[in-house]
Amino acid sequence: PPNVHYDFVVKEANYTKLCSTKSILTVNGSFPGPTITVHKGDTISVTVHNKGRYGLTIHWHGVKQPRNPWSDGPENITQCPIQAGASFTYQVIFSDEEGTLWWHAHSDWTRATVHGAIIILPPRDKSYPFATPYAQQAIIIASWYKADVMAVYDEAVTTGGDPNASDAFTINGQPGALYDCSKGTTYRILVNYGKTYLFRIINAVLNEELFFGIAKHKITVVGTDGEYIKPIITDYIMISPGQTMDVLVTTNQTPSYYYMAASAFADATASFDNTTTTAILQYNASYTPPSTIPSPTLPSYTDREAAENFTSKLRSLASTEHPVCVPKDITTQMFISVSVNQELCPNASCSGPNGTRLSASLNNISFVTPTIDVLQAYYRSLKGHRGKKGSDNEIYTTDFPLKPPYFYNFTGDVGNNTMNPSLGTKVKLINYMEQVEIVFQGTNVMAPENHPMHLHGFSFYLVGTGSGNFNYKTSPKSYNLVDPPKVNTFGVPKNGWATIRFVADNPGVWFMHCHLERHATWGMNTVIIVKNGNGKNSSILPPPDNLPSCSKS
Numbered sequence: 001p002p003n004v005h006y007d008f009v010v011k012e013a014n015y016t017k018l019c020s021t022k023s024i025l026t027v028n029g030s031f032p033g034p035t036i037t038v039h040k041g042d043t044i045s046v047t048v049h050n051k052g053r054y055g056l057t058i059h060w061h062g063v064k065q066p067r068n069p070w071s072d073g074p075e076n077i078t079q080c081p082i083q084a085g086a087s088f089t090y091q092v093i094f095s096d097e098e099g100t101l102w103w104h105a106h107s108d109w110t111r112a113t114v115h116g117a118i119i120i121l122p123p124r125d126k127s128y129p130f131a132t133p134y135a136q137q138a139i140i141i142a143s144w145y146k147a148d149v150m151a152v153y154d155e156a157v158t159t160g161g162d163p164n165a166s167d168a169f170t171i172n173g174q175p176g177a178l179y180d181c182s183k184g185t186t187y188r189i190l191v192n193y194g195k196t197y198l199f200r201i202i203n204a205v206l207n208e209e210l211f212f213g214i215a216k217h218k219i220t221v222v223g224t225d226g227e228y229i230k231p232i233i234t235d236y237i238m239i240s241p242g243q244t245m246d247v248l249v250t251t252n253q254t255p256s257y258y259y260m261a262a263s264a265f266a267d268a269t270a271s272f273d274n275t276t277t278t279a280i281l282q283y284n285a286s287y288t289p290p291s292t293i294p295s296p297t298l299p300s301y302t303d304r305e306a307a308e309n310f311t312s313k314l315r316s317l318a319s320t321e322h323p324v325c326v327p328k329d330i331t332t333q334m335f336i337s338v339s340v341n342q343e344l345c346p347n348a349s350c351s352g353p354n355g356t357r358l359s360a361s362l363n364n365i366s367f368v369t370p371t372i373d374v375l376q377a378y379y380r381s382l383k384g385h386r387g388k389k390g391s392d393n394e395i396y397t398t399d400f401p402l403k404p405p406y407f408y409n410f411t412g413d414v415g416n417n418t419m420n421p422s423l424g425t426k427v428k429l430i431n432y433m434e435q436v437e438i439v440f441q442g443t444n445v446m447a448p449e450n451h452p453m454h455l456h457g458f459s460f461y462l463v464g465t466g467s468g469n470f471n472y473k474t475s476p477k478s479y480n481l482v483d484p485p486k487v488n489t490f491g492v493p494k495n496g497w498a499t500i501r502f503v504a505d506n507p508g509v510w511f512m513h514c515h516l517e518r519h520a521t522w523g524m525n526t527v528i529i530v531k532n533g534n535g536k537n538s539s540i541l542p543p544p545d546n547l548p549s550c551s552k553s
């Protein structure tokens with residue numbers, strides 16, 4: 001297969017939305033950024049030329065990157081940022097993925113506007129596990145702030161408070177008819193009558209899970225996170241930040257105009273964007289619009305039942321061409337409690353309750369991002385550099401616990417007993433080819449809500465979810481080991497648990513975090529390091545020679 005090369009020029013550009021103009025960070029001047037289209041198994045290179053004002057990195061969300069953490073992207077986890085004026089070439093190695101993924105900046109909140117679709121077509125000699133669609137189109141839903149996103153981020157970080165919610169959601173860059181000054185620019189998808197279209201839906205939103213639907217049209221979901229699933233016929237989908245859904249839509253309604261829409265599923269007390277973005281599905285380019293364009297009826301933002309109804313239907317395709325292989329002999333088991341909490345504010349001027357700052361943790365450890373990337377520190381056995389807030393002499397430590405420090409009634413009224421998470425850059429070392437199971441336990445500390453957890457370097461099986469506290473005796477009885485969905489991002493349910501399984505077949509340094517950007521900012525992160533194996537092709541690839549330097553500028 002050809003080794004395709006892309007140039008990504010990161011630069012500012014002026015965009016006018018919601019009646020005001022501001023400068024945003026873009027790739028090649030476009031928002032959303034360029035679509036990457038490959039076939040399964042291709043390798044591409046992407047040179048990122050940073051013509052912006054700040055350092056940044058790009059991540060290829062859901063791309064396994066076998067043995068190639070060097071090109072994975074999370075800032076100060078697998079690389080230091082590409083400084084303003086510098087460039088870096090990523091090798092993006094596709095392997096098992098087929099369907100839709102996406103790329104995004106992985107530095108602070110720059111992913112708000114720096115992102116785009118990745119379309120992975122079947123291998124050149126193969127086809128889809130469904131009738132070949134007439135046409136296809138990526139649908140990227142994103143967050144739009146009237147203010148500068150970096151200012152929103154900075155304010156939240158400095159005050160320790162909850163960041164402002166976005167002012168709009170956008171579909172392929174446009175907020176749509178329900179927002180001020182936006183009607184004329186509503187995004188349109190032109191379709192012909194009687195055809196089946198493949199829409200590749202990406203939730204690139206910073207902080208909200210979403211419901212999405214199309215007026216009068218059934219949606220058939222055939223894939224998620226770069227994997228095929230058993231088709232689900234539905235009126236709406238629920239999609240978390242980071243996730244993708246491949247849906248088929250047949251244009252079998254009276255030729256006219258129809259709205260598609262997305263709005264938040266936000267069953268929590270945290271502030272969220274409760275606006276609705278729309279785009280138009282337009283039959284025949286020349287047709288005149290009806291006086292009222294029909295809108296889809298989406299579940300309300302607190303409709304947990306609707307959300308869970310949808311997610312509980314996800315099943316791997318489990319066909320001969322797309323088999324399922326769930327690890328059954330678990331050799332590493334972890335139990336990770338997932339909490340939003342508070343830490344005491346260093347200068348007591350923070351805007352959280354009693355001068356605290358909002359924080360978030362896994363097993364009660366709030367992750368501190370080091371100043372030198374974990375990958376380099378691991379690969380070169382670097383020591384003697386201090387983390388941002390750390391006090392020891394290591395860039396990271398390998399004592400991320402297998403269990404929370406103490407067990408309690410996670411989903412009961414737990415008061416303030418995890419008020420002060422400990423800070424640290426604690427990572428988990430795993431041997432090559434271990435069969436890993438991780439149980440994630442949501443808690444009732446602060447704001448109970450879903451946490452879309454994402455692991456880099458792997459797709460994994462989501463074998464079970466449930467409400468309440470995980471029970472070692474009874475909960476595993478509900479596991480689906482036959483056709484569980486294979487995903488890279490999944491919701492740890494509000495006041496519930498979720499279990500994933502994977503084989504540690506990808507040596508490298510892999511970030512794991514909540515894909516709600518405010519939770520990641522607060523420390524709901526850790527790193528899994530898979531050690532090299534002994535055999536051939538079981539070690540991390542050598543580093544590229546043009547890695548961005550970690551010296552502070």
Ligand code: C2O
Nearest residue numbers: 059061242454511
């Ligand atoms: Cu979609 Cu760590 O990222």
Ligand code: CU
Nearest residue numbers: 451514516519
């Ligand atoms: Cu979260």
